Amino acid sequence: MAELKVALAREQRVSRALREVGRALGTTVELDELLELILAKVTELLEADRATLYLLDDARGELVSRIMVGSEVRSIRVKVGQGIAGVVAETGQPIRVNDAYQDPRFERDWDILTGFRTTSILAVPLKNHLSRTIGVIQVLNKQPEPGRKAAEPREFDGEDEAILSALSTQAAVAIDNSRLFLSLIQKNHQLMEAKDQLERGVRDLSLLFDLEHATARAATIEDLARASLLEIARASDARGAALLVADEDSGDLVEYVLDTHASSDILRLGVKSGEGFLAAAMGLGSVLKVTRAARHAAFSPRVEGSFPFEVESAIAIELEGDGGPLGAMGLFSKQLERGFGDDDVSLLKLASANVATAVRLFKVSEAREQSNRLTTIGRLLSGIIHDFKTPMTVISGYVQLMEGEDDREKRAEYADAVLKQFDMLTSMQREVLEFARGERRVFVRKVYLHKFFAELAAQLRLELEGRPVELQLDVDDKLVARFDEGRVLRAIHNLTRNAVEAMGSRGGKLTISAKSEPVKARPRPRKAPKPARPKAPPEPCRNGETCDLVIRVADTGPGIPPEMEGRLFRSFATVGKAGGTGLGLAIVKKIASEHDGVVEVESSPHGACFTLRLPLMGPERPQEPRAPRGARAKLGQKRHD
Numbered sequence: 001m002a003e004l005k006v007a008l009a010r011e012q013r014v015s016r017a018l019r020e021v022g023r024a025l026g027t028t029v030e031l032d033e034l035l036e037l038i039l040a041k042v043t044e045l046l047e048a049d050r051a052t053l054y055l056l057d058d059a060r061g062e063l064v065s066r067i068m069v070g071s072e073v074r075s076i077r078v079k080v081g082q083g084i085a086g087v088v089a090e091t092g093q094p095i096r097v098n099d100a101y102q103d104p105r106f107e108r109d110w111d112i113l114t115g116f117r118t119t120s121i122l123a124v125p126l127k128n129h130l131s132r133t134i135g136v137i138q139v140l141n142k143q144p145e146p147g148r149k150a151a152e153p154r155e156f157d158g159e160d161e162a163i164l165s166a167l168s169t170q171a172a173v174a175i176d177n178s179r180l181f182l183s184l185i186q187k188n189h190q191l192m193e194a195k196d197q198l199e200r201g202v203r204d205l206s207l208l209f210d211l212e213h214a215t216a217r218a219a220t221i222e223d224l225a226r227a228s229l230l231e232i233a234r235a236s237d238a239r240g241a242a243l244l245v246a247d248e249d250s251g252d253l254v255e256y257v258l259d260t261h262a263s264s265d266i267l268r269l270g271v272k273s274g275e276g277f278l279a280a281a282m283g284l285g286s287v288l289k290v291t292r293a294a295r296h297a298a299f300s301p302r303v304e305g306s307f308p309f310e311v312e313s314a315i316a317i318e319l320e321g322d323g324g325p326l327g328a329m330g331l332f333s334k335q336l337e338r339g340f341g342d343d344d345v346s347l348l349k350l351a352s353a354n355v356a357t358a359v360r361l362f363k364v365s366e367a368r369e370q371s372n373r374l375t376t377i378g379r380l381l382s383g384i385i386h387d388f389k390t391p392m393t394v395i396s397g398y399v400q401l402m403e404g405e406d407d408r409e410k411r412a413e414y415a416d417a418v419l420k421q422f423d424m425l426t427s428m429q430r431e432v433l434e435f436a437r438g439e440r441r442v443f444v445r446k447v448y449l450h451k452f453f454a455e456l457a458a459q460l461r462l463e464l465e466g467r468p469v470e471l472q473l474d475v476d477d478k479l480v481a482r483f484d485e486g487r488v489l490r491a492i493h494n495l496t497r498n499a500v501e502a503m504g505s506r507g508g509k510l511t512i513s514a515k516s517e518p519v520k521a522r523p524r525p526r527k528a529p530k531p532a533r534p535k536a537p538p539e540p541c542r543n544g545e546t547c548d549l550v551i552r553v554a555d556t557g558p559g560i561p562p563e564m565e566g567r568l569f570r571s572f573a574t575v576g577k578a579g580g581t582g583l584g585l586a587i588v589k590k591i592a593s594e595h596d597g598v599v600e601v602e603s604s605p606h607g608a609c610f611t612l613r614l615p616l617m618g619p620e621r622p623q624e625p626r627a628p629r630g631a632r633a634k635l636g637q638k639r640h641d
Helices: 002-023 031-044 083-090 109-115 158-216 221-236 275-283 342-387 389-403 409-437 448-466 486-506 586-593 627-639
Strands: 048-057 062-069 071-073 077-079 093-098 123-127 135-141 238-246 254-261 265-272 287-290 316-319 325-334 444-450 469-475 480-483 508-518 547-554 598-604 607-615
Touching: 031 048, 031 135, 031 158, 048 083, 048 123, 048 221, 048 547, 062 083, 077 083, 083 093, 083 135, 123 158, 135 158, 221 265, 221 325, 221 342, 221 586, 254 275, 265 275, 275 287, 275 316, 316 342, 316 448, 325 342, 325 444, 389 409, 389 448, 409 448, 444 448, 444 627, 448 469, 448 486, 448 508, 480 486, 486 508, 486 547, 486 586, 486 607, 586 598, 586 607
Parallel strands: 469 508
Antiparallel strands: 048 062, 048 135, 062 071, 062 077, 093 123, 123 135, 238 254, 238 325, 254 265, 287 316, 316 325, 444 480, 508 547, 547 607, 598 607
């Protein structure tokens, strides 16, 4: 019975120890706290002086120790296979040593270093649920039993080994769980960081997309400022934003300020060099960050003080250009917080790079457009100088007729014809000026064809006088059309001049016809959408179909040279004509295109026929009327008188 009672007490002690350690291990998952707790419980349950717990460092092949010395935890490193703990880690088997100094595997260096005297040792491996050794737990010096002398040493027995082995299993599982938990926490933290980075990336991409979409539609630098400032201010939750750029014409600095509460309005300020936050940011090379705006040295009462909102904080950065700063961009007054943070600075840097690119492209596009306009004006002037021949020839002819005419009414008729040619010259001049201003107008009005072609015939007879050319007109006298009288007259004069030059000194027959024909399918030039306007329905032909005005100029010359095929209507394309500029047919094509019409040609060795096909009721675009004809008639009468 006594032996059974002793055995029962031992089992109860082991069971109680395991329960206590199990409860203790369940109170924390922090690895450092867990290791300290294990050492404390092992030291207490096994009645040892000290306890040491080694964890295996696979990467370095070492055991890293946690040693409990009183209430302090210390750490040392031991190579696997070296010392008692190293052998246990290498073999995976427990070791009991009754006299440490008699065991060759024992290393005395730690005792020498600390002044501690090791007598007995019990070391067991820490094995996880996969039976893999993850460390070693070791206890030193069994304490004497209560009531016995301290000089009587005790040894660790099989019961102690069983208790320590049981505890080591629980400790290994707890340590693995702690490592797993800490690994999950670390991975979760990494996932959260990745999520934040992804969200920032999506936000940045969204901002770039919105900026690109908004700035692409900007027609002026003010539109560009309004679009870009609104997007960056909304993204950073700022009360306002500003863009500083140099004016294209004067070169002065201009600051565009936007208030997010009134995004449709934008304030335009002239700024001197170094005046205000944005001017101070130019050439700074870094972000200018201001927390108390009114106290900052760069604060300008004339600039920031005139903003439509109170400036409390600000960040500003220069816009980088190829040869230096293009300007600067800034955000003002964070709405929900006191100042701008690192995320706002990153956002401003990203937006400023995009806006700088947009400003550069805008300036390049503007310069290219101006250059193209000047080039086109040069071509237009070439065409007008080319067409000056016709009105000047007509004016010369009528002036010669006036010189030899005594009849006052005839002289008035000739004077009116001269004034009409001056009207044509004025129209050509106005065309150049309108194009220089970026305007393109076709002055469409109702034209009675019998009168139009009667005046044309009179002009042509003056030009053809003395030439072996027979002029024949075939015009539907009852037809009324809508077109720009001056431009179409120029087109017909160019076609007739080419025809006469093609027939040369041999002469021939020049036939001009005008009639309505059913609309023929033809490619329409692509145009930007125009505002809708009231327009009369197309003029019907006699059979009820809608019609075009078809003007044909035919000659009996040798036809179009083969080398001119495919480039007949290109500018400066000419062959075999002394003094030819190659602009006549290009001008005809331009005039047809302006009327939403086309010009076609048929050629054979027996002659060529050019067909000008125009919408009978005029082009589908808004027009502006010319000055009333009566006004010109009165002016002509005054000049004549």
